[in-house]
Amino acid sequence: MDAVVYQIYPRSLRDTSGDGVGDLGGVRRQLDHLAWLGVDALWLSPIFPSPMADHGYDVADYCDVDPVFGTLEELDLLVAEAHERGLKLLLDWVPNHSSDAHPWFVAARSSRDDPKRDWYLWVEGSPDQAPNDWKAAFPPGPAWTWDEGTGAWYYHRYTPQQPDLNWNNPEVEAAMHDTLRFWLDRGVDGFRMDVVHQIGKDMSLVSNPDTAVDGPSDPERNHELVRGIRTVIDAYEGDRVAVGEAYILDVAQVARYVDPAARELHLSFNFLPLWFPWTAADWRKHLDEVLRVYGDLGAWPTWVLGSHDIPRIRTRLGRDDAARSAAVLLLTLRGTVFLYAGDELGLQDAVVPPELVQDPAAFRDGCRAPIPWEPGPDHGWTSATPWLPWPPEADERNAAVLRDDPASILYLVRRTLAARKASPALREGAMALLPEGTGAGATDVVAWERTAGDDRRVVVVSFVAEPRGWDAPEGSGWVVEVSSATEEREGKPFDGLLESHEAVVLRPG
Secondary structure, three states: OOOEEEEEOHHHHOOOOOOOOOOHHHHHHOHHHHHHHOOOEEEEOOOOOOOOOOOOOOOOOOOOOOOOOOOHHHHHHHHHHHHHOOOEEEEEEOOOEOOOOOHHHHHHOOOOOOOOHHHEOEEOOEOOEOOOOOEOOOOOOEOEEEEOOOOEEEEOOOOOOOOEEOOOOHHHHHHHHHHHHHHHHOOOOEEEEOOHHHOOEOOOOOOOHHHHHHOOEOHHHHHHHHHHHHHHHHOOOOOOEEEEOOOOOOHHHHHHOOOOOOOOOOEEOOOHHHOOOOOHHHHHHHHHHHHHHHHHHOOOOEEEOOEOOEOOHHHHHOOHHHHHHHHHHHHOOOOEEEEEOOHHHOOOOOOOOHHHOOOOOOOOOHHHOOOOOOOOOOOOOOOOOOOOOOOOOOOOOOHHHHHOOOOOHHHHHHHHHHHHHHOHHHHHOEEEEOOOOOOOOHHHEEEEEEEEOOEEEEEEEEOOOOOEEOOOOOOOOEEEEEEOOOHHHOOOEOOOEEOOOOEEEEEEO
């Protein structure tokens, strides 16, 4: 539960087959990088067979590997090689919807009398009037598509190529549970579960223009279904984990999914930090809320600052020093941390011209650009043109160059991960916010203490581009263990000053 998980968007990690698309061979090649970096697990965005209308989130077969990524045997080899390095492996499971090319949906739309018809959500009507005003999340438009062959509408939360499954049908629930067992039997350590908060549906077709995009979501039914999923996971030995993408921008509602008493998800993403401003006031308020809500439940939070769905940290913050500070902040919080592949290199979003856009939502390609591992035109990939353009500064900001520079963000992330792993306080300890302090600029700084038995650490983060002073707690001569500004400060007494956008980890002297 105290792990740091490295998210891999497989198309963009590394190509070894020569088609310009990252693959399982590329993931295997980077396992040593992950072990050297110091993460505990890797999560693969979908690798299942798919027509790629939404780059794998439209699944045509839940129990195989798409040829663009490799084979089932290669996936088995990846699991084994990850485990040899002490790394857990999570797959991205997509329970809310399948592809319209999935055999289940092909059968469902073949006839109104087909046994799979009720595996999806159909509404009678006429082709000139959708059942109601529910909207798709993307692309813009209604969440309904008319099926000419059987004369009915089907519901899709996302693209028309992603029809929603009907989890109110026990056969669907059982079949989806079996897909989990297929991978658990092969040694997979768990799943990131895509929009798992949407699988419970209320198809009474109540129209609400203010929440039309939420469609038929039924929270209470959803929690019931998630408890069933947890039962499947718990039947397996070892540290198997269910991680939910419950994209709800409300701390209390997200925390409910990980209430230990309810036995639902082990972990659920907290996405609020992706959206609020990079200010001390916003972070202090959010940390206070998370500590209070999760503390009351006795639950374990998660932290994420980057993913395949949002511009990269350095792009959002616009400064290298702020991105470095964000890395230290992220890796020292109480909870399970998710680190997006390439953020350890401080990558920015690629500039993708309109003619090269791949994303059906039309805004996520920049953060999905291929990762440069080496200098040179191919950056450690094959000579094929990659599926998206390279990110900026790829000749200088790649793993090989940064690995030769102890002052790089790559080494900063590695040192912070090492500090986290060596300290029970940072890894699993309690967390308490410290007072704002006194003096000019004190409100621009957020600090917290982590404790586990006799082990103590203090983390201090400045959110401004000017130097700031901060008074360390009394009773110990505090030493800088990690500094986002310069390695030269590390191992020396803390002088009470923070440089521009500096984050420090302090240990007792």
